[in-house]
Structure formats: structure tokens, C-alpha cells
Amino acid sequence: MSELNKMGLAEARDALRAGDTSSVELTDACLTAINSASALNAFVHHTGDLAMEQATAADKRIKAGDAPAMCGLPIGIKDLFCTKGVPSQAGSRILEGFLPQYESTVSQKLFDNGAVMLGKLNMDEFAMGSSNETSVYGSAVNPWRRSGEDTKLTPGGSSGGSAAAVAADLCLAATGTDTGGSIRQPAAFTGTVGIKPTYGRCSRWGVVAFASSLDQAGPMTKSVRDAAIMLEAMAGFDAKDSTSVDLAVPDFEAALTGDIRGKKIGIPREYRMDGMSHEIEKLWADGVTMLRDAGAEIVDISLPHTKYALPAYYVIAPAEASSNLARYDGVRYGHRAKMDHGDGITEMYEKTRAEGFGHEVQRRVMVGTYVLSAGFYDAYYNRARKVRTLIKKDFEDVFASGVDTILTPATPSAAFGLNEMAETDPVAMYLNDIFTVTVNLAGLPGIALPTGTSAQGLPLGLQLIGRPWEEAELLSTAYALERSAGFMAKAEKWW
Amino acid sequence: MSIDETKAARVAKLARIKVEPDALPALAQEFNTILGFIEQLNEVDVEGVEPMTSVTPQLLKKRDDVVRDGNQQAKVLANAPDAREGFFAVPKVVE
Numbered sequence: 001m002s003e004l005n006k007m008g009l010a011e012a013r014d015a016l017r018a019g020d021t022s023s024v025e026l027t028d029a030c031l032t033a034i035n036s037a038s039a040l041n042a043f044v045h046h047t048g049d050l051a052m053e054q055a056t057a058a059d060k061r062i063k064a065g066d067a068p069a070m071c072g073l074p075i076g077i078k079d080l081f082c083t084k085g086v087p088s089q090a091g092s093r094i095l096e097g098f099l100p101q102y103e104s105t106v107s108q109k110l111f112d113n114g115a116v117m118l119g120k121l122n123m124d125e126f127a128m129g130s131s132n133e134t135s136v137y138g139s140a141v142n143p144w145r146r147s148g149e150d151t152k153l154t155p156g157g158s159s160g161g162s163a164a165a166v167a168a169d170l171c172l173a174a175t176g177t178d179t180g181g182s183i184r185q186p187a188a189f190t191g192t193v194g195i196k197p198t199y200g201r202c203s204r205w206g207v208v209a210f211a212s213s214l215d216q217a218g219p220m221t222k223s224v225r226d227a228a229i230m231l232e233a234m235a236g237f238d239a240k241d242s243t244s245v246d247l248a249v250p251d252f253e254a255a256l257t258g259d260i261r262g263k264k265i266g267i268p269r270e271y272r273m274d275g276m277s278h279e280i281e282k283l284w285a286d287g288v289t290m291l292r293d294a295g296a297e298i299v300d301i302s303l304p305h306t307k308y309a310l311p312a313y314y315v316i317a318p319a320e321a322s323s324n325l326a327r328y329d330g331v332r333y334g335h336r337a338k339m340d341h342g343d344g345i346t347e348m349y350e351k352t353r354a355e356g357f358g359h360e361v362q363r364r365v366m367v368g369t370y371v372l373s374a375g376f377y378d379a380y381y382n383r384a385r386k387v388r389t390l391i392k393k394d395f396e397d398v399f400a401s402g403v404d405t406i407l408t409p410a411t412p413s414a415a416f417g418l419n420e421m422a423e424t425d426p427v428a429m430y431l432n433d434i435f436t437v438t439v440n441l442a443g444l445p446g447i448a449l450p451t452g453t454s455a456q457g458l459p460l461g462l463q464l465i466g467r468p469w470e471e472a473e474l475l476s477t478a479y480a481l482e483r484s485a486g487f488m489a490k491a492e493k494w495w
Numbered sequence: 496m497s498i499d500e501t502k503a504a505r506v507a508k509l510a511r512i513k514v515e516p517d518a519l520p521a522l523a524q525e526f527n528t529i530l531g532f533i534e535q536l537n538e539v540d541v542e543g544v545e546p547m548t549s550v551t552p553q554l555l556k557k558r559d560d561v562v563r564d565g566n567q568q569a570k571v572l573a574n575a576p577d578a579r580e581g582f583f584a585v586p587k588v589v590e
Contacts, residue, residue: 101570200551213550242555311535322510329511331583333574345586350513362512366522367529369510370498383536385546390539392550426525427532443550468551 004029006169009073009226010253016062016072023055023062023072026172027116030074034118034170039495042155042165044079044137045087045120054116061114069253070233071114076165076174079120080127081107081217082206086117090208091125091135091158094356095334104206105238106175106217113233118171122161125358126325127182127210130432132160133418134360142190142415143168143491147457150494153415156186156432162220163190167491173221173230177207179214180313181436184448187220188410188461191450191489193482194220195227195475198468199443200245202231203238211320212243214313214440224449224479228252231471247469255472258480261295265477266403270306271435273412279460280409283452287407287462290451290484291477301403303394308387309438310430315371315384316441321361322368328356363426392442399467405477406465408435410448414458435463445471447478451485459489498526 004026007015015021031048051074058072082088082100089095107117122140124132131154132139140160142153144167155164159176163186166174176183178196187194195218202217209215219230232253237246267288272281292298330336330352337351357365371380398406412434421429439446445468448461464481466474498506503523507514514522568581577584 098574101567101573198551200553239556239558243549243551243553245551245553246556305539308536308539311533314529315533315536326511330576331585332571334576336576339586343586345588346511347513348586349511350508353511354513357512362510363522363525363529366503366506366510366512367526370506370526370530371533373506373509380533380536382546383539383541384533385548386541386544387536387539388547388550389544390541392547425528427528430532441550 005033005172007172008222009070009172009229010223012073012172013069013229017067023058023116024052026072027051027055027074027118030118030171037168037170037495040141040143040164040168041138042122042140042161042168042170043076043119044122044161047086047117047119050086051116051118054111058114058116068113069229070110072116073172074116074118075110076118076121076162076171077107078159078162078175078177079123080177080208081175082208083107083117083120087120088208089136090127091123091137092356092358092361093136093335094328094353098333100206102206105203105240106207106234109236110233115233121165121174124158124160125361126208126321127158127177127179128321128360128364129157130181130185130429131418131421132157134358136358139418140164141418143495144190144415144458145494152418154189154418156189156415158182159186159220163187163192166190166192166220166222168495173219173226175217175234176220177215177217178440179210179317180440181433183218183220184436184446184463185411185432187448188450188459189415191459191487191491192220192222193224193227193447193449194218195231195447195471196439196445197231197235197471198445200243201235201471203241203244205238205240209324211317212324213320214317224475224482225253225256227447228256228475250472252472252475256476256479258476258483260291260477260480263296263404263477264402265291265296265298266301266398266406267298268301268303268306268406268408270303271408273434277413279454280412283460283462284407284409287451287481290481291407294480294484299403301398301406303398303438305387305390305394306438309391309441310434312384312387312391313433313437313441314430315380316388318364318368319372319381320368322365322372325361325365328353388441391438395442395444404467405474408463408465410435410461410463414454414456414460439465444468445474447474449478449482450487451481452487453489459487498523498530
């Protein structure tokens with residue numbers, strides 16, 4: 001068998017169970033692909049030895065007839081997950097040298113399921129960014145290029161390394177996390193599938209915190225079926241995360257019927273932004289046609305507070321970040337600045353945080369500090385939390401009216417060039433999350449999948465939004481859309 | 496609400512991030528851009544709306560009041576930039 005690394009999870013799982021290949025062979029193929037892909041800068045910490053150990057153990061389990069869904073399947077883990085004894089830096093200088101003494105719940109669940117870890121994946125620093133350009137490791141690079149050009153494009157962010165690695169077949173799948181769109185936007189930019197589950201579905205324990213009320217982990221994969229398989233392995237109640245919800249995890253793969261006859265799909269009019277590109281408009285209209293042809297009923301809906309989602313997010317997320325990132329003080333872990341004679345503990349904190357945090361992280365921590373400070377708490381933070389209540393209610397009203405799933409574009413454009421946004425103000429970069437951020441604020445599940453290509457040959461994705469806890473139905477709808485769209489294109493190898 | 500250099504310096508101090516004086520004008524400008532964007536929230540009628548505390552309505556689970564782990568001093572200190580005699584070490588705090 002050649003090019004084993006090009007398989008998805010389902011295909012590889014079936015091949016392993018049939019004895020057509022081994023986890024060691026699969027893992028070896030991925031490690032070879034990773035070694036020749038340094039130009040993509042996707043893997044930033046390599047764990048080849050550990051991977052071969054895990055693969056050998058997985059092969060034994062498979063032989064013994066004990067082969068859970070992910071057994072023997074080589075994946076990448078976003079640098080935001082704490083992995084025991086393996087560098088976990090959240091893409092930040094301030095966590096340089098940090099070796100977790102424990103395993104995050106999600107990565108532990110994957111390992112218990114037999115998954116093999118190839119290494120840690122690049123990301124925006126503390127998941128704050130939409131282009132991977134805020135990473136201390138330098139940006140990951142999108143394997144896709146505009147036709148006839150060699151401009152380096154962003155794989156999106158913050159889970160940019162995960163998206164690039166999956167799209168370039170360096171691994172079969174990867175973990176991502178999503179606070180405002182950090183799984184779905186990179187998936188859309190790289191022609192891969194990414195699902196952010198309902199808030200509380202996956203444990204946040206051991207995932208470096210950015211904005212705790214918004215953060216969720218999820219899989220980034222080559223197909224909707226793979227997303228179903230991997231989400232099931234990642235999800236579930238965890239006593240160590242008080243916001244994880246004690247609900248049974250359904251068999252997501254078994255629910256992939258793709259039968260959406262009679263389902264009501266809502267098209268929110270507020271997502272039809274002024275100046276939306278013709279390409280995205282057409283992609284969206286094509287998606288509507290595909291779902292209608294598959295038997296769904298299409299209805300126009302209104303989510304009146306959509307416009308205020310991004311401003312509310314840019315109060316709430318920095319506020320929570322300023323609190324969460326207060327722990328990086330140069331005392332317990334990570335970087336500590338060299339001190340000058342006479343420096344006290346305050347100078348130590350201030351120098352450590354100035355040296356350890358990059359520009360975007362500093363900016364967000366300070367914005368968060370400001371909106372929480374005395375005199376501004378009510379005007380900014382409390383107001384944003386009230387607007388968040390209204391945004392969630394918009395969705396509740398729509399679901400109460402009988403809508404099952406909502407279809408929107410995933411991003412306002414195809415992947416843009418690295419450095420292309422460098423001269424714009426920070427708000428221009430924030431607009432990348434315009435279609436995804438509402439979903440985090442409302443705690444809903446959302447999935448991005450590729451359904452078309454741009455005039456320049458780049459992948460474009462649509463987003464489906466589901467009711468809380470109904471990932472099974474959401475995945476099945478996505479499966480129907482995936483089948484209709486028939487997106488099969490892959491990036492041409494240049495790296 | 497406009498942020499000048501003095502206010503920017505105050506926020507940096509509160510956040511315990513050292514910002515050099517020559518970087519303050521640009522920082523104040525960025526704050527103003529972001530806050531200008533956030534000001535849109537003032538258009539929303541939030542009269543009588545409860546601020547969201549939890550996106551998933553749920554009661555926090557209670558656990559039994561028993562010791563579950565501990566005795567992990569070495570692990571707790573393993574990543575400290577400076578640990579001595581079983582403690583985190585920091586510059587002198589009290590003269």
C-alpha cells in the first residue's frame with residue numbers, strides 16, 4: 001500500500017481491522033511526510049519515538065481483537081493541549097520549556113482509544129489570531145496556493161497548524177480548539193472538515209485557557225465521517241471540568257444517515273453582509289440548492305443581533321483572557337525575565353509578561369483589563385454579557401420555530417496571503433470570525449466543510465449550525481451536504 | 496471614551512505588562528480603534544436583560560468533601576523557573 005498517510009480515519013481504521021496494514025506502517029508514513037514538510041511549519045514539537053511506541057502497542061491491541069475506533073490512527077495534537085512530558089507552549093514564548101506533569105482529558109481519551117500522537121501542532125499564540133501569524137514558532141503555511149502563484153497563504157487560525165497538517169496529509173486528523181472560529185475558519189481555508197461541539201461536550205481540563213466560557217475542543221479531519229468518529233472519542237463528561245456536561249455521548253458515526261428529507265434548514269438574512277463577495281454568495285446559494293435537492297425545506301430566518309456578536313466577543317473574550325492569563329507571572333512555570341539590580345516582584349511580573357507575551361496577546365490582555373476595570377465594568381463587560389444573552393435568544397427563537405439546522409458561509413473570503421493583513425488595524429483581522437463567533441457566544445455546535453473552490457482555485461467552506469447537544473443530527477446534515485458537494489480537490493504538493 | 500497615553504500606561508500597569516514610553520502612543524491608538532468597534536454595543540436595548548453567566552443552563556456538580564489528590568510537591572515545582580527547598584522562589588517582597 002502506498003501513501004498510507006493520505007487515508008482518512010475511517011478508511012485507515014477499516015484497513016487496520018482487516019489486517020491490510022499496521023499502525024506502525026501508517027505512523028511511519030506520516031512521520032516521513034512530516035519530515036519532508038518543514039516548509040509548512042505545521043508540526044512544532046515532534047514526538048516520533050513516542051508515536052512508534054504507541055503504534056506498536058496499538059498493533060498489539062488490534063491483534064488481540066481490542067480495537068476501539070481510534071486504535072492505531074496517527075494524529076496531531078494542537079499545542080494548546082497539555083501533553084504529559086511533551087512541550088505544550090500554546091504557541092507562546094512565555095511557556096517555553098514547560099513540560100506538563102499531566103495529560104489533558106481530551107488527549108488522554110484519544111490515547112485510551114488507541115490514537116497515536118505524531119507531535120504538537122502550530123497555532124496562534126494562546127489561540128488569539130485568525131492567521132497563525134501570532135505564533136512564537138512563526139506562521140504555519142497553507143498547503144493550498146492560488147493557481148499559478150507561489151504566494152504563501154495562511155492556513156487560518158488559530159488552529160492553523162492542525163488545518164495545514166490534515167490538508168497536507170501529514171496526519172490522518174488533528175485536534176483543534178475553537179473560541180471564536182478557530183476550528184471552522186482554518187478548516188474552511190484548507191478544504192478540511194472541522195466541528196466545534198456544543199459548549200460542555202468536550203472537557204476543557206488540561207487545555208490552556210483563553211476564554212473559558214467560549215473555548216471548546218473539536219476534531220479537524222478529512223471528512224464528515226472522520227469528524228464523527230473522532231468527536232465521539234474526544235467527548236464526554238469529566239469531573240475535572242465543572243462546565244463539562246453529564247450527558248451520554250451518542251454513536252455519531254451510526255447517526256450519519258445523510259437523510260435530511262423534511263428537515264428545516266434556516267438561512268439567516270443578517271449573514272448576507274454588505275460587500276459580500278460574489279463567490280461566497282454563490283457558494284452559499286449552491287449549498288441551499290444542494291440541501292433542497294436532498295429533500296430539506298429551506299426557510300428564511302432572522303437572527304437580529306448578529307451585528308453585535310463580534311463587538312460583544314471582543315469584550316468578553318479579552319476580559320476572560322486577562323483573567324486566565326494572569327497566571328503567567330514567571331513564578332510557577334515558563335519564562336521568567338532576567339532582572340536588574342533593585343528590581344522587585346512587580347518589575348519581575350512586568351518584564352516577564354512583556355518578554356513572554358507577543359503583541360496581540362498583550363493587546364487583548366490589556367483590553368480585557370480595561371473593560372473589567374473599576375468604572376467600566378458595567379459599561380463594557382456587563383453590557384456585552386447582556387448582548388450575549390440576546391444573541392443566544394435569537395437562536396433559541398429560531399429553533400423554537402421548528403428550524404433544525406442553520407446554513408451560513410464559514411468565512412467571508414478564501415485564505416489570504418501571509419503578511420497581507422499586517423498593515424490593517426486589528427479590527428480588520430477580527431472580521432474573519434464574523435460568521436463563526438455567534439456560535440461560540442450561544443454555545444452551539446457548528447461544523448465547517450468544503451463545498452466549492454474560489455476563482456483562484458482555493459477551497460471555500462460552508463458552516464452548519466445545530467441545536468445544542470444535537471451534534472449527531474448536525475453531522476448527518478453535514479454528511480448530506482458533503483455528498484452533494486462532492487469536494488475532492490487536494491492541494492498540489494509543492495513543499 | 497478616548498484613551499490617551501496616561502490611560503494606556505495605567506492599563507498596562509494594571510495588566511502588569513511593561514510598556515516602554517515610546518510605545519504608548521501607538522498602543523493608545525490601538526485601544527481607541529478596538530473600543531470604537533466595541534462602542535456599537537451601545538445601540539442595543541438591553542433594558543431588563545440578564546447578563547449571561549453560563550451558556551448552558553446547569554447546576555454545578557457537587558463533589559464529596561474528601562481529599563482526592565495531593566502530595567505532589569515535586570510535580571508542582573517541576574516547571575518553576577526558581578524553586579528552592581520545596582518552595583517557589585521570588586524576589587524579596589517585604590523589606
